[in-house]
Each structure stands twice: as C-alpha cells, then as structure tokens.
Amino acid sequence: MISTFDLFKIGIGPSSSHTVGPMVAARRFRETVLARTGVARISAEIYGSLAWTGRGHGTDTAILLGLLGHAPATIDPDLTTSLSDALRRTGDLGIPGVHFEPERDLVFNFKDILPLHTNGMRFRAYDARDALLEDQIFYSIGGGFVVTAAEAEAASAGDAQAEPPLAFGSGRELLDLTLRTGLTIPQIQLANELTLRPREAVDAGLDAIRDAMFACIERGLRMDGELPGGLRVRRRAKRLHASLEATKLANSRPAHEIMDWISLYALAVNEENASGGRVVTAPTNGAAGIVPAVLRYTRDFCPDWNDERGRDFLLTAAAIGGLIKARASISGAEVGCQGEVGSAAAMAAAGLTAALGGSAFQIENAAEIAMEHHLGMTCDPIAGLVQVPCIERNAFGANKAVVAASLSLRGDGQHRVSLDEVIETMRQTGHDMQAKYKETSLGGLAVNVAAC
Numbered sequence: 001m002i003s004t005f006d007l008f009k010i011g012i013g014p015s016s017s018h019t020v021g022p023m024v025a026a027r028r029f030r031e032t033v034l035a036r037t038g039v040a041r042i043s044a045e046i047y048g049s050l051a052w053t054g055r056g057h058g059t060d061t062a063i064l065l066g067l068l069g070h071a072p073a074t075i076d077p078d079l080t081t082s083l084s085d086a087l088r089r090t091g092d093l094g095i096p097g098v099h100f101e102p103e104r105d106l107v108f109n110f111k112d113i114l115p116l117h118t119n120g121m122r123f124r125a126y127d128a129r130d131a132l133l134e135d136q137i138f139y140s141i142g143g144g145f146v147v148t149a150a151e152a153e154a155a156s157a158g159d160a161q162a163e164p165p166l167a168f169g170s171g172r173e174l175l176d177l178t179l180r181t182g183l184t185i186p187q188i189q190l191a192n193e194l195t196l197r198p199r200e201a202v203d204a205g206l207d208a209i210r211d212a213m214f215a216c217i218e219r220g221l222r223m224d225g226e227l228p229g230g231l232r233v234r235r236r237a238k239r240l241h242a243s244l245e246a247t248k249l250a251n252s253r254p255a256h257e258i259m260d261w262i263s264l265y266a267l268a269v270n271e272e273n274a275s276g277g278r279v280v281t282a283p284t285n286g287a288a289g290i291v292p293a294v295l296r297y298t299r300d301f302c303p304d305w306n307d308e309r310g311r312d313f314l315l316t317a318a319a320i321g322g323l324i325k326a327r328a329s330i331s332g333a334e335v336g337c338q339g340e341v342g343s344a345a346a347m348a349a350a351g352l353t354a355a356l357g358g359s360a361f362q363i364e365n366a367a368e369i370a371m372e373h374h375l376g377m378t379c380d381p382i383a384g385l386v387q388v389p390c391i392e393r394n395a396f397g398a399n400k401a402v403v404a405a406s407l408s409l410r411g412d413g414q415h416r417v418s419l420d421e422v423i424e425t426m427r428q429t430g431h432d433m434q435a436k437y438k439e440t441s442l443g444g445l446a447v448n449v450a451a452c
C-alpha cells in the first residue's frame with residue numbers, strides 16, 4: 001500500500017526526485033555517521049540524471065542540507081542558501097571530528113550510472129587514515145521516495161509487507177472492491193490509512209496537506225520578479241491574478257475565463273516550486289501545481305465545498321496515484337513527463353470527480369481520460385531547471401484534469417479503455433522512450449532553446 005501521506009509530502013522545491021529525495025538520503029546517511037565512532041571524513045557522489053541536471057535542480061544544495069540534518073518538510077525555504085553557503089565555507093557538519101569539504105567531497109559523476117536507477121547517490125565515510133568505514137548507495141525513485149540498494153532489491157523480490165484490509169493492485173480490483181463492499185473509493189483509501197494512524201491523525205494530516213497547498217498558491221500569487229537559475233523567466237501569477245481580479249465585475253466576460261483561474265493556481269504553485277519554496281509533492285514537485293489547482297478550483301468554483309469533500313478529493317487522488325506508482329512510475333527520469341504531469345492530472349481528475357459526487361466507475365474513467373491524453377510526453381527541462389516547460393505544463397495538466405472529470409461526469413462510467421490499460425501503456429511508452437527525453441536535459445526543448 002502506498003499511503004496518501006507518502007504521495008503528498010510537504011517539502012521544498014524545485015524537484016522531488018532531485019531535491020527532496022537527495023536531502024532525505026543525505027540525512028539518512030548523517031544518521032549512520034552519528035551512530036558510528038571513528039568517522040573523520042565523509043563524501044557524496046551523485047550519478048546519472050542527478051549529475052546531469054543536478055545543478056539546475058539544486059541537488060548539491062539539497063545534499064548539503066541533508067548532511068547538516070535538515071528535512072524537506074521542516075526546513076525554512078528562506079534559509080537554504082545561507083545554511084548551505086556556511087557549510088561550503090566552513091566544512092562544519094555539526095558532528096564533532098567529521099569533515100566534509102563540498103568542493104572536494106561532493107562529486108558529480110557524469111560518466112557512470114548505478115545499476116538500479118538513474119538517480120543514484122553514494123555516500124562514504126572514512127576514518128582518520130582514509131580507510132573506508134561506510135559505503136551506502138541510495139536511489140531517489142521519484143516523488144521524494146528514497147530507497148537503499150538493499151531496499152530496492154527487497155522490493156523487486158516481493159518481500160512481504162503488511163497487507164491493508166482493503167488491498168487493491170489495479171483499477172479493476174479497486175472497482176470490484178467498491179462493488180463488493182459498497183464503499184466509495186475515498187472510503188476504501190481511508191480504511192487502509194486507518195491501519196497506519198488513527199482517524200483524527202488522518203483528518204488532520206489531510207487538512208494540513210490542503211492548507212499547505214493553498215498557502216503555496218497564496219504565496220505564489222503575491223511574489224513577483226524573475227525565477228532563479230539564469231533563464232530569466234519572469235513570474236506571471238501575480239500579474240495574471242491582478243488582471244483576473246480587475247475584470248471580475250465586468251459585464252461581458254469570456255466563458256473560458258475559468259480556465260485562466262485554473263491555470264493561475266497551477267502557475268502560482270510551480271513558480272514557488274521553481275524558486276525553492278514550500279510545496280507539496282503531488283505526486284512530484286515538477287507536477288506539484290496540478291492537484292492544488294484543481295482542489296482550489298473545486299473549493300472556489302464548485303458547489304457544496306466542505307472539509308469532507310476536500311479530504312475525499314485527496315484520498316481519491318492518492319488511491320489513483322498509488323496505482324500508477326505501483327504499476328508504472330511517477331518519475332520523469334524513468335518514464336518522462338507523462339509519468340509526472342500525466343499522473344498528477346489523473347489524480348486531480350479522479351479527486352474532482354469524487355468531490356463532485358461521481359461514482360467509482362466515473363472516477364476511474366476520469367483518471368483514465370486524463371492519463372490517456374498525456375501519453376508520450378517527454379521530460380526535457382531547459383537547463384535542468386523545473387521552469388520551461390514545467391510551469392505551463394502544470395497549467396495545461398490542471399485544465400485537462402477538469403475536462404477529464406467533466407467528460408466522465410457527463411457519462412455513465414462505461415468506457416472503452418480501462419485505467420489499467422492506459423497505465424500499462426504509459427509504462428511501456430516510458431520504457432521505449434529514448435533516454436535523452438527522460439530528465440537528462442540532453443534532448444527536446446533543452447537542446448533546441450538557448451538557455452541564456
């Protein structure tokens with residue numbers, strides 16, 4: 001079971017796989033070092049996509065922060081630069097006797113790829129004579145999830161995990177469960193969550209995710225100026241918001257204006273993400289604007305919003321996101337942008353359909369439609385920055401999610417292509433996609449548009 005709270009993680013931008021994951025891995029290695037005696041020096045080496053696009057994604061800074069003991073959910077985004085700069089200057093990790101000089105000890109390995117995933121990291125600890133004491137490999141597998149080599153091998157060997165009471169491994173099984181139990185999809189996801197934490201904690205956690213998503217939108221609407229990284233991309237959300245507010249009371253307004261509001265919310269989140277702000281991984285940072293934008297659209301523009309509908313939205317989105325992660329991937333480095341923006345759109349479409357009272361079959365249909373129309377989308381961020389095409393891509397993903405929900409709600413849930421079939425198609429398409437289109441910045445827009 002993939003918990004709602006694993007898919008929706010409060011963290012910082014710009015990337016779940018390249019920022020959040022590496023910070024988590026580095027922090028885990030720090031715990032290892034703290035538990036050992038005799039460590040005098042440590043080193044970190046990053047491989048594959050992490051090396052190729054790591055500077056644009058802030059992977060180096062994230063590793064420094066993790067080694068300092070910071071976590072994505074709690075670090076103040078306004079302090080990341082000063083904390084990492086201090087470590088670069090002093091080499092002081094706050095662990096007596098242990099040295100780390102980022103210039104020497106943090107290595108970008110552009111040549112090699114570790115065997116299990118392109119987002120590999122290797123941390124080593126040495127004693128005062130430079131003898132190796134610890135050697136740990138981690139993989140950042142998308143969405144902020146991190147596994148060691150041993151954990152990855154155990155997962156692929158199918159090591160036993162506790163079964164939730166209403167386990168489902170496919171869209172078909174999920175629909176069968178709703179027929180057998182009479183429960184809705186959010187009720188099934190909730191029943192499984194209750195094996196991990198009590199009801200009050202689930203509700204409080206869901207409300208905290210919602211609040212963090214809306215706070216991110218609000219901050220994105222206030223901020224202005226250029227995004228960091230050198231591409232000279234100007235923030236748009238603030239100006240677009242002012243323009244929409246200015247025409248709110250006009251007698252004649254285009255019917256498609258609602259699409260601008262949906263786009264606005266997504267732009268606000270992804271501009272925050274691109275500037276390293278506080279975002280919710282949903283299911284990744286690159287695609288973090290879609291679920292919040294559609295959730296906010298549900299609150300502000302759809303009838304009968306209440307906290308319960310917001311929770312149903314998130315639980316349903318998580319049920320679909322968990323299926324996609326388990327059966328294919330949510331990582332741009334593994335399957336391209338169809339796995340990030342496509343997955344987020346499927347999750348948001350399902351969430352909106354549930355919040356508007358759709359049946360389980362309509363929810364499955366909405367998720368399928370949203371994913372189907374992202375198939376084949378590559379990942380090619382210019383300069384490795386999660387800005388172009390990522391920010392606008394979230395606006396499109398959010399609008400497509402609303403279209404998908406609307407189409408399914410006007411039908412009866414019966415449709416030709418199943419969610420399982422489209423997830424499998426996405427997996428195969430990602431597998432066949434040339435490596436240069438999978439978060440390497442070696443193809444697509446990344447090579448056809450001048451970075452400066």
Ligand code: SF4
Nearest residue numbers: 286332337340379390
């Ligand atoms: S192109 Fe898509 S998958 Fe790639 S970094 Fe941007 S949002 Fe993520």
